[in-house]
Every structure is written in structure tokens, then in C-alpha cells.
Amino acid sequence: MLGDKTKESIRSAYKRIGESLENFSPRKEQAYLIAEIAKTIAGEYDRNTRHIVIEAGTGTGKSLAYCLGSIPIALKRKKKVIISTATVALQEQLVNKDLPFLLRHSGLAFEFCLVKGRQRYVCAQRLALANHTHSDSDSDIEQVALFERKPTKHDTQLLKRMHKALVDGKWQGDRDSWPTPIANDIWQYIQSDKHSCLRHLDEHAQCPFHRARDYMDNANVLVVNHSLLLADLELGGGKILTEPEDTIYIIDEAHHLPDITRDHASAMATVKGAVEWLQRLAPTADRINKLATTDRTISPALKVADLSEEIITELRRVNEYFDANQNVFFGEDKQYRFENGVVSDELRHFGEDIANASKKCFSELNKLYNTLLEEVKDGNVQMYKAEPLLAEAGFEIQRVENLEKIWSMYAKQDSEKAAPLARWIEKTTGKRDDYLVSASPIDVGFMLQDNLWDKCDAAVLCSATLCALNSFDHFRRQVGLGNDDGTQYKKLNSPFDYQQNAVLTIPKMQHEPNVSEPFTLELISKLPSLLRENQANLVLFSSYWQMEAVANALREKPQYKTIQVQGEQSRQAILNLHKERCDQGKTSIIFGSQSFSEGLDLPGKYLTNLIITKLPFSVPTSPVDQAHAEYIKHKGGNPFMLLSVPDASKKLVQSCGRLLRNEKDTGMITILDRRLVSKRYGKDLLDSLPPYRLNIEY
Structure with missing residues (x-):
């Protein structure tokens, strides 16, 4: 439970921060957030499940809230706080600004450090x-x-x-x-x-x-990225970072967690490329055997030579199998995804043989490696002679480990009770024609549940965009959290006055985006009337080709020669020139794709006119997304309503969130996609947005 001393420590820290800042006015949303986080971590809602999921709008002050809500409790209970982020920008903000500020002004005594892989x-x-x-x-x-x-x-x-x-x-x-x-x-x-x-x-x-x-061991607060967090959890936790049961996890930018987890659990390997590096295993093993002074390296060196040759033989058979089935696997598309993740018996047997041999080879390589290490420690072999071989063997061990992982995923029989693995192959061309074999889980929620939620002391997940269609259900399913397992869910609106500060317009349009060429021509004719002179304009597109087509057409007019298009320069160069023009009172226009809809911070005069050309529906082009949609359809669901619409809802909130970054910001948003009013799901998408002043043209 949250003791009186800890409560007082949090209150005092918040009060000191307020006293150290000019014009500080306590935000009720922030104070509420601090209290809810602290109560959850202390076990006041549920003693066994100390998890809280928070969607907090821009301007709520999330980072200060989760630091004040967790660090005093962690210090009291001798736990570590791990703050995990998805972007370098937020890591730098925490390490260079937020945590030093908290340390200076809160009266809390703690140490922090940035931890990298x-x-x-x-x-x-x-x-x-x-x-x-x-x-x-x-x-x-x-x-x-x-x-x-x-x-x-x-x-x-x-x-x-x-x-x-x-x-x-x-x-x-x-x-x-x-x-x-x-x-x-x-x-x-x-x-x-x-x-x-x-x-x-x-x-x-x-x-x-x-x-x-050494710095990490002494620190109370560790700042990491999601990839490093997942790498530690994959090893069982506590191997790179601290033990999960001794850790309070703060997962900021948590909307990225499902995708990063899925990427981390996937595997891939080439066929001919693997044969090439496998041919180096036997010489490496032989050199270790010759360098060592013990007979214990003889047997594993011989086994590595035999096993690597066995794997090479099997991979050559795989290559012949793919060559013989060109017409089955590859047409104009160089990629082939196995329907419902089901591979042929022949390919599955290849997977079993390669995975088994790779596992044995991994074990024998480890024996060689560890024996040589012992020789160095005992003084039998000089380090400078062993070092290159240790480095080479270590590198090869990682490759064999990955080979075993990918082919095990092809050998595995999927359970009928769970989503199958997505499996696909790709024909690559270049210096050498090859086949790239890939696999990935569709559903990663169970992995996070087993490795993180069931083990950790407490967890706080937060972001400005976790809800889809005003519900946590989509995110909850993605990350494997329960609806009635004691996890707390809180949604806090931004303190901004959306009605007063921004108007959202849906203008008349003759075409909807699904008729691409007429819609593109209409964008070219419509945009000049929507772009504002002597202001900061950001136009977001859902496709590169459409963005470039519109930019090329508009640039034929003198006043639009200076349009900046994402990809033509670095992101930072575009933003620097944009701010320079805004400071001079000139017109600035940026054309950006979906990646400019997140993490772009343009407060005040640096963005007053935001135009979204098309709802951010993503077409399931990746094999994993296609497999996910296929699985939902197989189960009788509607992939569009269960995947595409919730995903578009989150992305639309992110896109619109570029406009108002501070409480005094003002401006206008225009969305040129009439599906918001013509389709049944359009109302749900509009209802999920902040309460802007709405203007629908008929």
C-alpha cells in the first residue's frame, strides 16, 4: 500500500517543482495521473496485478507524471525504474532535460543513466x-x-x-x-x-x-529503448537489464510495442548466403583446435566440420527445391507467402533437419569457444592469438543460432488454438541470386504476457494514442493484457481548448480516394485554395507517388516552387528551412508522408495549417499483415473493421495531433477524404478525434 511517507514525498516533490518554475499552474490532469500511477504501483487497486495503461493527450505532462508516480516508490522499495521509449528523441529528452530537471528541483535523491545495447x-x-x-x-x-x-x-x-x-x-x-x-x-x-x-x-x-x-548497476532509473527491453526479456529477463520482479517498467510510446515485439520475434536467413558462411565453420574450428593445448577441442572440432557439411547439404537441397518449384512460388512477384502459414511436408522436413543439425552445431561451437576461453584464463594460450578466433567464433555462433531459429519456425507444427506463424520466401537478385526464408509470429500478446506482465513488479504503459475508436480493446489484445485481470485503464484528455483553438473542416469533394487518378487531379486543383500565404503549412499524404505527382504539378506555378517534399532532403534539413521561413514571416509548405504524422513537433507559428489528403488506411502489403488479415477472416471476422479501421483511427489522431502542441497554439485542420461522412465507420473515426470545432461542407 501507499504509505503516508511516500505520499508526502511525492507531494513535496511536486510542490518544490511548482515553486521552482515561474508561472507554474498545477494541472489537475497531471496531478491525477501521478496519483493513479502511484496507487497502481503500490498495489492499492490489485496487489497481484500492478499494471496501468494510460492514454494522455498532448500537454498532459506524462513524463513528469510517471517519474513522480514511480521513482519515490521505487526508492522506498529498493526497486529499479526502467523507462523504455521507441524513439531516440524521447530518450534524449528524458536524459538531457526531464530527469536532470527532476533531480535539481524535486528534492528526490536518485541516479539515472542511458542504457544501450x-x-x-x-x-x-x-x-x-x-x-x-x-x-x-x-x-x-x-x-x-x-x-x-x-x-x-x-x-x-x-x-x-x-x-x-x-x-x-x-x-x-x-x-x-x-x-x-x-x-x-x-x-x-x-x-x-x-x-x-x-x-x-x-x-x-x-x-x-x-x-x-557499472553506471547501470549504480543507477536507480534506467532509460532504454524497446528493442533492448525485448532483447533482455527474450533471454528470460535480468541478463542485460535488471530482474523483472525487481523492476517497475515505464513503457512510453507504448503504441509501438506490439510491432517492435513482433519484429524482434521474427527471423530470416538466406539459402546460398548461409552455405557460404557455413563453409568457414570447419576452418575456424580447426584453427581453434590447433591453437589449444588440450585434447578436449579435437572431438567438437570434428563434429563442427561434419555438422556444417550436413547443414550445407540440406540447404543445397532446399535451393534445388525452390528452383524446381519456380512456377509455383514466383510469378511477377518475387515474394511468396504460404497460405495460413502452412508449408509443404517436404519443406517442413528440411526445416526439421536443418534446425536439429544447427542446434547440435551451435552446441559444439560453444564447447570450442569456451575451451579456448579457459585456455586463455589458465595462461596456456596468449590472448592476442586467441582474440581473433574468439571474435570469429562468437560471430559464427550468432549466425548458427539465427539459422536454428528460422528453420525451427518452419519445422514447427502450429497449434489449432492459436494464430499460425506467418511464413514466406523471397527471391533476391543482385550480385548473387538467392532465396530469403522468413517467418514471424502474428500474435505476440502471449509472449509479452509470459515474459513481462506475469513477471514484473509493476508496469506503466502510456502514449498519446493507445485507444482506437475510443476503446483500449484493440491495444489490450495486441499486447496480451486482460480486461478483468486487475489492469487499470485511464484515458485523460489534453488540457487544450480544442473548440476555441482549432477548426476541423471536411470540404466538398467530387471524388473519394479509392478512385486514385481523378482524386489526384482534384487534389492538384483543390490545394491552392487551401494553402495559406505567410503561414506554416503541412500537407500529409498516404502514398509517395501521389505526393510526388501533386508536388510536381504545383511546382509549375511560381508561388509553389519552394514546396519542400519529404525524401528530397533530410528530415532535419526540411525542418530547419521551414522554421527559417516561418521566422521571416514567409510562406512555408511541407509535403510529408505518414512518417511525418508522428514525432513532428512544430509548436506555435511553425504549424498553423494542417491538410490531410486521405485517411491513413494501410494496405496489408507485408506478409505478416496479410497473414494476420487471413487469420481473422478464417476465424469469421472482418479484417477491415478489426484491423484497418482501428489502426486508421490511431494514425488519424496522431496526424491531427501535429497542429496543437501548446495550450496557446491555434490553427486549422482540413481532411480531404469524404469517407468520414459517406461511410458508416466515418462517424466512429470522427468521434475518436479531440473535440475540434467541426465544419462539414455539403
């Missing part, structure tokens, strides 16, 4: 090796063995600069803080990995990843 950090030892090739009579190890290509002169110079900066203490060793891009095939050789960059090895004890983890 292991692979965002360089391994100091591997970077040193990349800059120095050892020549030794007992070893013929090339440090370039893991590079996909031989490093260029530019790569070599970059590696030298990075090494010097790390040694001189001018770089902390994380990829994101290096001032220039680092090619993936170079970074993957010098990055920290779980197999070779180990704290108990003297050469790695001071690697950047381990230093970062």
Missing part, C-alpha cells in the same frame, strides 16, 4: 586488433578474417582515429556519439559481443560496454 559499443580489444596485425610463427591469423570485404584506406584511417580517441579519453566508445557514420560491415567486427567481450578477461575489463554497465 551491447552492440552499440566498441570492443576496445577488437578495435586495437583491427589497428595492428600480429605476425607470429605459431599463428597465421589475419585480423581481417571477419570483414565482409577488405578494409579500404578510408576504413583503416577511420579505425585509427577511433582507437586514438578511445585511448585518449575523447570518445566513450558508443557508436551513436561518433561524429561520422560507420559502415555496418566495419562496425560488426569491432563491436562488443556477448561471446568474446567478457568482463572477467583482463583485456576486456575496461571495454566501454562494461564501464557503461
